[in-house]
Amino acid sequence: MKIRAAVVREINQLTIEDVELDAPKPYELLVRLHAAGVCHSDLHTYRGELRAAPPLVLGHEGAGVVEKVGAAVTKFKPGDRILVNWLPSCLHCEACLRGQSNLCERFPSTTLVGLLPDGTTRLHTLDGMPLKHYLSSATMAEYAVIDEAGAIAIPDDVSFEVGALIGCAVVTGAGAVINTAHAEAGSSAAVIGCGGVGLSAIMGAKLAGCNPIIAVDVMESKLAFALQMGATHTINAREVDAIETLRTLTRGGPDYVFDSVGAAGTINQALKAVRPGGTATIIGMHAIKTDVPIAVGPLVAQNKRLLGSFFGSSRPHVDLPRLVELYRSRRLPLDDLITKRYALDELPLAFADMEAGHVARGVITL
Ligand SMILES: [Zn+2]
Numbered sequence: 001m002k003i004r005a006a007v008v009r010e011i012n013q014l015t016i017e018d019v020e021l022d023a024p025k026p027y028e029l030l031v032r033l034h035a036a037g038v039c040h041s042d043l044h045t046y047r048g049e050l051r052a053a054p055p056l057v058l059g060h061e062g063a064g065v066v067e068k069v070g071a072a073v074t075k076f077k078p079g080d081r082i083l084v085n086w087l088p089s090c091l092h093c094e095a096c097l098r099g100q101s102n103l104c105e106r107f108p109s110t111t112l113v114g115l116l117p118d119g120t121t122r123l124h125t126l127d128g129m130p131l132k133h134y135l136s137s138a139t140m141a142e143y144a145v146i147d148e149a150g151a152i153a154i155p156d157d158v159s160f161e162v163g164a165l166i167g168c169a170v171v172t173g174a175g176a177v178i179n180t181a182h183a184e185a186g187s188s189a190a191v192i193g194c195g196g197v198g199l200s201a202i203m204g205a206k207l208a209g210c211n212p213i214i215a216v217d218v219m220e221s222k223l224a225f226a227l228q229m230g231a232t233h234t235i236n237a238r239e240v241d242a243i244e245t246l247r248t249l250t251r252g253g254p255d256y257v258f259d260s261v262g263a264a265g266t267i268n269q270a271l272k273a274v275r276p277g278g279t280a281t282i283i284g285m286h287a288i289k290t291d292v293p294i295a296v297g298p299l300v301a302q303n304k305r306l307l308g309s310f311f312g313s314s315r316p317h318v319d320l321p322r323l324v325e326l327y328r329s330r331r332l333p334l335d336d337l338i339t340k341r342y343a344l345d346e347l348p349l350a351f352a353d354m355e356a357g358h359v360a361r362g363v364i365t366l
């Protein structure tokens with residue numbers, strides 16, 4: 001079928017064009033998408049900074065309605081509302097069985113390079129060039145074919161927009177606090193970088209009972225969003241020395257520091273700022289092609305911990321439904337996270353707004 005999609009034919013070349021989407025195979029679903037979140041990972045991929053190389057269709061945060069199911073699908077039927085889980089774990093490899101299904105052994109050769117879990121693609125340009133599905137999802141399009149494991153049911157009272165964000169930004173940020181760092185109630189936390197993932201880490205810190213929760217960014221607009229999401233203090237790192245201020249606010253450094261930026265400067269800032277014996281956690285995929293020199297002295301001599309967090313150390317099939325329920329019981333203010341909506345054709349504007357700090361999270365409505 002012919003669908004409209006956000007296509008990256010080559011690095012730094014984005015077009016919104018009609019493409020051909022093949023029918024789902026036996027274990028797959030055809031989904032009519034209604035919302036797609038605009039994430040930094042899409043922008044980094046468009047610029048060639050992550051592993052999935054073009055040509056591909058962008059988008060990995062999404063939600064919609066199942067339109068058609070393959071012959072072997074048992075868990076879903078046409079008409080079901082779902083959010084897209086871009087980590088369609090196999091649930092039977094060793095990583096999945098030991099409870100680390102965010103590290104499923106099939107991801108490196110499929111999802112992370114832009115293929116469906118069976119290693120193939122259902123997308124082509126109208127002139128016949130195969131297109132990859134970014135993170136097994138390709139949600140910046142009217143329709144997507146995804147593996148059955150890439151869908152999580154959502155109830156009628158969860159909007160497609162909120163569902164889309166739960167599947168990436170929210171699970172990545174909140175999961176880093178709850179699952180990766182295991183921050184405990186009463187501990188102090190700081191979050192460096194207040195985009196969608198950082199704001200979700202702030203929500204996670206509030207949920208975990210952290211106090212204070214200190215937001216660090218260089219844009220006042222993002223710090224204002226942080227206060228709305230549960231930060232108790234903000235630091236504009238362009239105006240004051242962030243490390244010194246963090247130490248002052250927490251009498252020696254926060255127990256937990258989360259870096260959602262993933263740059264050399266912020267990674268070392270997180271490690272320096274955290275108190276002796278504290279935990280610095282690096283979130284997200286942004287630095288995947290970057291080698292960062294680490295200040296090893298304080299790491300060892302001050303017994304600090306430096307952790308990486310991928311998809312919030314979450315087990316998608318367990319933790320995504322939990323986040324849906326936390327939202328429904330008003331413990332996660334996710335409606336406030338969505339600050340602007342765009343048409344698919346406005347994707348370049350959505351990327352520009354994200355970089356300029358105009359939005360907490362932008363969503364494409366389809
Ligand atoms: Zn994302």
Ligand SMILES: [Zn+2]
Pocket residue numbers: 089090091092093094095096097101103104105106
């Ligand atoms: Zn697996």
